[in-house]
Amino acid sequence: MTMFVRRYDIPISYRWYEIVMEIDVESHVRKIYLDSALIIEDDASKLIDRKIDIEGAKILIADCSEKLDYVDNKPLADHIEEHSRIHSTWEVTLPGGAKTKVVANRESELETVYFRGKKLPGLTRKSVLAAFWNLEWNYQEVEFKIEYRLERYV
Numbered sequence: 001m002t003m004f005v006r007r008y009d010i011p012i013s014y015r016w017y018e019i020v021m022e023i024d025v026e027s028h029v030r031k032i033y034l035d036s037a038l039i040i041e042d043d044a045s046k047l048i049d050r051k052i053d054i055e056g057a058k059i060l061i062a063d064c065s066e067k068l069d070y071v072d073n074k075p076l077a078d079h080i081e082e083h084s085r086i087h088s089t090w091e092v093t094l095p096g097g098a099k100t101k102v103v104a105n106r107e108s109e110l111e112t113v114y115f116r117g118k119k120l121p122g123l124t125r126k127s128v129l130a131a132f133w134n135l136e137w138n139y140q141e142v143e144f145k146i147e148y149r150l151e152r153y154v
Contacts, residue, residue, distance in 0.1 A: 002026065010071060011083040012055045014114035016101045032061065
C-alpha cells in the first residue's frame, strides 16, 4: 500500500492548526484531518477542490495538485507572513517530548497569549520597554520563559 502524506501548520488568530492529507495511491482515497479529526474522505481521482472553514478562514485544498494552496484567497506563504506581523509564535517542548506552539500578540500592552490553543491563565508578563518583554508561566511543574525583543532595521 503506497500512501502520500502531507502536513501543514496553519495559523488562524491565536492558534495553529495542523491539516494532514493522506492519499492512498491504489484506492485513490483521500483523507483530510484537522487536528487529528477526520473531516473529509473522498475520491482523489475526481479532482474536486475542497474548502475547509476554520474560525471563519477559508482554507482551499486544490484538486489535482493535492496541496494546500490558499487561505482566504491568499497564498499560504503570504497568509503566514501577514500573521507573523501581528502575532509572535514559539514552539515549546513539553515534558515527554510533545511539542506545542505559544502565540502572543506583538503589541506590548496586550496580555493575550495562547498556549496549547487556550488563553494562558495566570500569565506573568514583564514589560521592560516597548521593544522587550518576557513571558513566564508554569505547566505540569515545568517553568517556561520566553523573551521577546523587537528588532528594527534602518
